[in-house]
Amino acid sequence: MQLVKEYAHLKEEDLLGRIHRAKEELGDSLIILGHHYQRNEVIQFADFCGDSLDLARRAAEQKKARHIVVCGVRFMAETAAVVCGEEQVVLTPNLKAGCPLADFAQLDDVKQAWEELQEADVGSLVPVAYVNSAVVIKAFCAQNGGISCTSANAKVIVGWGLKQGKVFFMPDENLGINAARECGLSQDKVVLWEPGKTLGGNEIEELRRAEMIVWRGHCYVHSSFAFADVERVRVKDPKAKVIVHPECPPAVVEAADGSASTSQILRIVEEAPPGTSFAVGTEVNVVERLNSEYPDKEVFPLKRSVCEDMAKIDPPGLLHILESLVAGTPVNVVHLSPEVRKWGALPISRMLYVKARR
Ligand code: 13P
Ligand code: SF4
Numbered sequence: 001m002q003l004v005k006e007y008a009h010l011k012e013e014d015l016l017g018r019i020h021r022a023k024e025e026l027g028d029s030l031i032i033l034g035h036h037y038q039r040n041e042v043i044q045f046a047d048f049c050g051d052s053l054d055l056a057r058r059a060a061e062q063k064k065a066r067h068i069v070v071c072g073v074r075f076m077a078e079t080a081a082v083v084c085g086e087e088q089v090v091l092t093p094n095l096k097a098g099c100p101l102a103d104f105a106q107l108d109d110v111k112q113a114w115e116e117l118q119e120a121d122v123g124s125l126v127p128v129a130y131v132n133s134a135v136v137i138k139a140f141c142a143q144n145g146g147i148s149c150t151s152a153n154a155k156v157i158v159g160w161g162l163k164q165g166k167v168f169f170m171p172d173e174n175l176g177i178n179a180a181r182e183c184g185l186s187q188d189k190v191v192l193w194e195p196g197k198t199l200g201g202n203e204i205e206e207l208r209r210a211e212m213i214v215w216r217g218h219c220y221v222h223s224s225f226a227f228a229d230v231e232r233v234r235v236k237d238p239k240a241k242v243i244v245h246p247e248c249p250p251a252v253v254e255a256a257d258g259s260a261s262t263s264q265i266l267r268i269v270e271e272a273p274p275g276t277s278f279a280v281g282t283e284v285n286v287v288e289r290l291n292s293e294y295p296d297k298e299v300f301p302l303k304r305s306v307c308e309d310m311a312k313i314d315p316p317g318l319l320h321i322l323e324s325l326v327a328g329t330p331v332n333v334v335h336l337s338p339e340v341r342k343w344g345a346l347p348i349s350r351m352l353y354v355k356a357r358r
Helices: 002-008 012-029 052-061 074-083 107-119 135-143 154-164 173-182 204-209 227-236 250-255 262-271 284-293 315-326 338-353
Strands: 030-035 048-050 067-071 089-091 125-130 147-149 166-170 190-193 212-215 241-244 277-281 298-301
Touching (some): 012 315, 030 052, 030 074, 107 135, 125 154, 154 166, 227 241, 227 250, 284 298
Parallel strands (some): 030 067, 166 212
16 A cells, blocks of 8 residues: 555656556566556557457457556456466456446346246346456356357347347346347337346336346446437537447437447547547547547547546556566456356357457
8 A cells, every 4th residue: 555655656757657667677478458448648558459348359369478457447357367368467557446337236136136037937048248247247147158248249249149038138228228229129128127126126027028138237427428418419510420339328329320339439430531520429538539549530529428437547556566567576466266267258258259340
């Protein structure tokens, strides 16, 4: 703790200089993976920058680096820890950088829901754990024949699940409902599961009729976008294309010109002709970075929305772990039991084999 305080008080130039030196010293034994939502001060040190699907893939491909530092929230570090080799070590600059969306699905509640659904005899269930969930939830899914998905492949994975049975989707209701709609499911075939309520607050017949059961949970960053924000842009800047992340509420996704995962948003902007303007509904760091990377296009936030949890990763935290690696006494290592590692990897590797991206 003392050590972290010391890092927090370093002057910016010292901090950045020491991060560069530590990186250099660690050479090929280190790879830093950064999520697009990270601020520029952190992302400048990432060897690879991507969305959650890209980071999972990149971690799984790592052969050389013994140490994988994940500049992202806890579930991203856990995902890297289950897909990388046993001899590799995953670290995070801040163990307290969690994801409130992931926290909506607690293992005890999920187990309870699963038991109730089995007893109610609602039909054959296929659990789908959005990657924004704890590794123990993914492990539970795997033990029950399930799979993971990210925002980049939710439609494909939900579509796959619907062919096997009734999809039990956790923990993001917006992504679940948006994916169901993309798969052509009518609203009456989708029911919400409220944790803590008997049968999730549903009648047995509703659950039997449903083709998809969606856990109630949301991301505060994306659920802050409203239909009125899209309407405002349509009036103020009618030429702007509105692109939103699929964690946004269904009314926002329907009103937008398109919905796309973070990397897909990047691609859409990159491929657009000069002069195009975009109102983007996702975390503001991505939007501002895109605007400065493409001066011939205009990219502005649909509304300013910040992920305070991603912001818990900062240069002092990064320096702390890099210097701990140089000293041979790594801190903030993501530890998982062999059992959780084995099961937690399964739904991710199933997902990675699905050809989900364009
Ligand atoms: P991506 O899958 O687009 O990286 O999104 C992750 C996330 O946390 C969105 O809020
Ligand atoms: Fe979690 Fe939302 Fe932050 Fe993504 S943006 S890490 S879903 S809280």
